[in-house]
Amino acid sequence: MLTTYKHEPFTDFTVEENKVAFEAALKSVEAELGKEYPLVVGGERITTKAKIVSNNPSKKEEVVGIVSKADKEIAEKAIQAADEAFQTWRKVSPVERANVLVRAAAMIRRRKHEFSAWLVKEAGKPWKEADADTAEAIDFLEYYARQMIALKDGKQINSREGEHNSYFYTPTGVCVTISPWNFAFAIMAGTTVAPIVTGNTVLLKPASTTPTVAYKFVEVLEEAGLPKGVVNFIPGSGAEVGDYLVDHPKTALITFTGSRDVGVRLYERAAVVHPGQNHLKRVIVEMGGKDTVVVDREADLDLAAQSIVVSAFGFSGQKCSAGSRAVIHQDVYDEVLEKVVALTNELSVGEPETNDMYMGPVIDQAAFNKIMSYVEIGKEEGRLVAGGKGDDSTGFFIQPTVFADVDPKARLMQEEIFGPVLAISKAKDFDHALEIANNTEYGLTGAVITHNRARIEQAKQDFHVGNLYFNRNCTGAIVGYHPFGGFKMSGTDSKAGGPDYLALHMQAKTVSEMY
Ligand SMILES: NC(=O)c1ccc[n+]([C@@H]2O[C@H](COP(=O)([O-])OP(=O)(O)OC[C@H]3O[C@@H](n4cnc5c(N)ncnc54)[C@H](O)[C@@H]3O)[C@@H](O)[C@H]2O)c1
Numbered sequence: 001m002l003t004t005y006k007h008e009p010f011t012d013f014t015v016e017e018n019k020v021a022f023e024a025a026l027k028s029v030e031a032e033l034g035k036e037y038p039l040v041v042g043g044e045r046i047t048t049k050a051k052i053v054s055n056n057p058s059k060k061e062e063v064v065g066i067v068s069k070a071d072k073e074i075a076e077k078a079i080q081a082a083d084e085a086f087q088t089w090r091k092v093s094p095v096e097r098a099n100v101l102v103r104a105a106a107m108i109r110r111r112k113h114e115f116s117a118w119l120v121k122e123a124g125k126p127w128k129e130a131d132a133d134t135a136e137a138i139d140f141l142e143y144y145a146r147q148m149i150a151l152k153d154g155k156q157i158n159s160r161e162g163e164h165n166s167y168f169y170t171p172t173g174v175c176v177t178i179s180p181w182n183f184a185f186a187i188m189a190g191t192t193v194a195p196i197v198t199g200n201t202v203l204l205k206p207a208s209t210t211p212t213v214a215y216k217f218v219e220v221l222e223e224a225g226l227p228k229g230v231v232n233f234i235p236g237s238g239a240e241v242g243d244y245l246v247d248h249p250k251t252a253l254i255t256f257t258g259s260r261d262v263g264v265r266l267y268e269r270a271a272v273v274h275p276g277q278n279h280l281k282r283v284i285v286e287m288g289g290k291d292t293v294v295v296d297r298e299a300d301l302d303l304a305a306q307s308i309v310v311s312a313f314g315f316s317g318q319k320c321s322a323g324s325r326a327v328i329h330q331d332v333y334d335e336v337l338e339k340v341v342a343l344t345n346e347l348s349v350g351e352p353e354t355n356d357m358y359m360g361p362v363i364d365q366a367a368f369n370k371i372m373s374y375v376e377i378g379k380e381e382g383r384l385v386a387g388g389k390g391d392d393s394t395g396f397f398i399q400p401t402v403f404a405d406v407d408p409k410a411r412l413m414q415e416e417i418f419g420p421v422l423a424i425s426k427a428k429d430f431d432h433a434l435e436i437a438n439n440t441e442y443g444l445t446g447a448v449i450t451h452n453r454a455r456i457e458q459a460k461q462d463f464h465v466g467n468l469y470f471n472r473n474c475t476g477a478i479v480g481y482h483p484f485g486g487f488k489m490s491g492t493d494s495k496a497g498g499p500d501y502l503a504l505h506m507q508a509k510t511v512s513e514m515y
């Protein structure tokens, strides 16, 4: 019997013992930098000539891992291995499947700082962000294990005299998991184990910037007792391997987390029925955000400024949930803006290895260039009040940047920048603030800072986002506490870490037997 689910606590790095332990983990990871990792297909290790090289975004020259790269031929082999493994894995009891996740969670918990240290190196995460990413990966394993046990007997339905009816969930088939780099552990792990615990088999294609941590996770699943072929590790080009897997007639389920453009393309492709395919593919697509913190005139203005800054600049704004826009009531606009600028100017940016930096680098050169081009756009569209500079000489560092007085329809207020750039608009009143908050194509997260109960109720009805928060920041959803997923072009609102999530990976079956 499992204990009641509780989320994994975050590490307090002001405690000397924790700091020392994390430094030791970083040292041990440093000793492993630059190693090579194979693909894993049906349990077999495959080394290819073509490689994906992942570098430390804060020290461009530092190679973190060199990972073999799958092509179409290997992708085909992996699909066959996953299909074969499905025939037995689907019959393994849900409790046994759940136990694999619980064992894996325990193993990761014992190596928690080591995994977080990999995230510092490979994703450029400051310690606190890396620790939260690892904690969330553990949470997904623990939460989905318990959810599967709760669903194992299906749900109660009615029977009539002489008839016995039952309703239960069955596995779907081969699942393609395509994950992003920004929660290189948590989202990769969560979107891998949800299909596994529900009895499906998985082809895992992690992001090319963060494949090492994904390989380490696959090793843990194997050590936890996952049979060969249930998870297959096949990093590769999104365009080549991604398309091949999405189009394949044996693919039953696709779970994608990433950008809007790739997600939409994949959603369209998955709708096409290919020769040899006798089913419709299930698709879970979680995409970007352009998330807003709204500040009412009746609000704690210090809390408002803190919420805006934390939402905008945590992990350098590289969260789909990032509050990259703030909309402030005109009566308190100047005061909140002044506080936001003061807090922003206190933030430090630099190599995250030593835990004295609030923000590390952005992920790579392409991201650096894109974000800096938005800084230039911002200079045309608004008033630069903080930051505005970047330095890519040794790593990809960008100052936390704030633009004030931006028109609600300006590009800076509409497009996902995915970096430390905050745009601020002034609202005439609360209705106007909500109108601006809703005026993008996205609908992922949002926050409202207000003391006014009527406005809280109004926002609950009218602020059209999947995750709405009051009097706090709009990032940092916790598995099992804040099920996560967005409306509109932010995705299929599948609510990762929530009670309805696992059912999306299964087929409900009705059985009726006459006595
Ligand atoms: N809604 C959410 O829960 C959520 C969570 C995290 C990140 N995101 C979003 O993800 C984006 C950042 O992540 P990213 O830069 O890794 O996104 P991305 O779309 O560039 O890549 C995501 C994954 O898709 C793969 N890919 C790329 N082209 C492909 C193709 N043609 N076919 C199949 N796969 C392909 C990539 O290799 C990667 O594994 C942001 O837009 C962010 O908002 C959303």
Ligand SMILES: N[C@@H](CCC=O)C(=O)O
Residues within 6 Å of the ligand: 182, 183, 318, 319, 320, 321, 474, 475, 476, 477, 478, 484
């Ligand atoms: N679930 C995370 C965001 C994931 C996307 O990047 C949060 O709530 O901040």
